[in-house]
Amino acid sequence: MASDTPFRLGLNVVEDGSSHHEFVGEVADIDFDLEGLEAEFLGPIVLRAEVYRVGERFEVKGLVRTRLRVHCGRCLEDFERALEGDLKIYADTRSRRDGRTNEETREEDLGIVYHDGQYLDLSDEVRQVLLVEVPWNPVCKSECRGLCPTCGIDRNVDSCRCDEDQIDSRWGALQKLKDQNRSSTE
Ligand SMILES: [Zn+2]
Numbered sequence: 383m384a385s386d387t388p389f390r391l392g393l394n395v396v397e398d399g400s401s402h403h404e405f406v407g408e409v410a411d412i413d414f415d416l417e418g419l420e421a422e423f424l425g426p427i428v429l430r431a432e433v434y435r436v437g438e439r440f441e442v443k444g445l446v447r448t449r450l451r452v453h454c455g456r457c458l459e460d461f462e463r464a465l466e467g468d469l470k471i472y473a474d475t476r477s478r479r480d481g482r483t484n485e486e487t488r489e490e491d492l493g494i495v496y497h498d499g500q501y502l503d504l505s506d507e508v509r510q511v512l513l514v515e516v517p518w519n520p521v522c523k524s525e526c527r528g529l530c531p532t533c534g535i536d537r538n539v540d541s542c543r544c545d546e547d548q549i550d551s552r553w554g555a556l557q558k559l560k561d562q563n564r565s566s567t568e
């Protein structure tokens with residue numbers, strides 16, 4: 383990953399107290415792995431964040447937003463969805479962590495990221511927020527009726543008689559069975 387990601391906050395410009403920061407990047411900037419999901423990010427990834435600084439400690443609360451185009455798993459049509467998720471982290475200097483044992487680090491690391499005194503890189507956090515928000519089993523709408531497994535027609539826009547035909551043939555098979563029974567007992 384490039385060291386100068388768009389989600390890197392230069393700490394020298396952050397005043398003590400609270401301040402507002404906006405970051406705009408692309409999916410390539412955060413190394414996002416769609417893991418085979420057929421999808422495409424549309425437009426930039428935007429992070430709007432309130433940063434609260436006390437000395438070398440930072441609290442970052444923000445909103446990550448972008449748009450995604452995916453295939454519906456039922457009707458296979460493309461659809462777009464807005465992705466939006468909250469980001470909240472605390473950041474401290476790396477030197478504070480390095481003095482501790484591994485055990486201590488693990489306990490206290492939850493929700494904490496470390497900066498080098500110059501930069502705070504939020505790329506990992508942005509990626510994690512989007513990992514939660516991406517629809518991994520995308521369905522265009524909860525009432526999507528999908529495709530007919532027999533003839534492949536899109537049931538949202540058209541209808542077919544495959545279900546009825548299937549029921550008819552099942553009844554037919556049952557009728558045949560009855561006829562056979564009758565003829566064997568006679
Ligand atoms: Zn659908």
Ligand SMILES: [Zn+2]
Pocket residue numbers: 530531532533534535542543544545
């Ligand atoms: Zn059909």
